[in-house]
Amino acid sequence: GQQVMQIPQYQHVQEGEDFTTYCNSSTTLSNIQWYKQRPGGHPVFLIQLVKSGEVKKQKRLTFQFGEAKKNSSLHITATQTTDVGTYFCAVKTQGGSEKLVFGKGTKLTVNP
């Protein structure tokens, strides 16, 4: 089935530093979604990327979809303590199913 590799698994930064997490697939993706899960909470949808080379911004968050639609990244500029959590990318399985397969996630901790 469809799999996506996500790195790094953990990232610890000082408040104000930047943060990036990456997702890679061996096959072309139709789209990719990003979710954030706060400690003890449930995943919350952040964004969906569909087009090749697409770049979307949400305040300090920048999401990119690769030209070949095989990789994606989430970049946070000047992290804040509120950014703490685990960031997951998720992709639909092949065959037209609506099932989402999640990457392993990147756990971000921010030192104030």
Next chain:
Amino acid sequence: GAVVSQHPSWVICKSGTSVKIECRSLDFQATTMFWYRQFPKQSLMLMATSNEGSKATYEQGVEKDKFLINHASLTLSTLTVTSAHPEDSSFYICSALRGLSGSPLHFGNGTRLTVT
């Protein structure tokens, strides 16, 4: 935004008993819901797809007789962990698909199950 309610938030049960978890879409109809399981510090693992009015579709390795799923209406899906054992202890999260294909998932708050 769309709200998905999951109940209970946490439950402790004895080994051998069954536990039912409810997942409700509060402000939209969800023909499709998904049940995930999450172990500590790990990602979400899809267990099954719950389809309103039909049998659930289970992922490989998930015992359908162990994890009973019923999607009786467009707003309610239930997951029953039958004859629970300590290894079933985990965080179970439901999600609902609202809208057209490719729409994001809306997650419930999750249920932390502890089997003693």
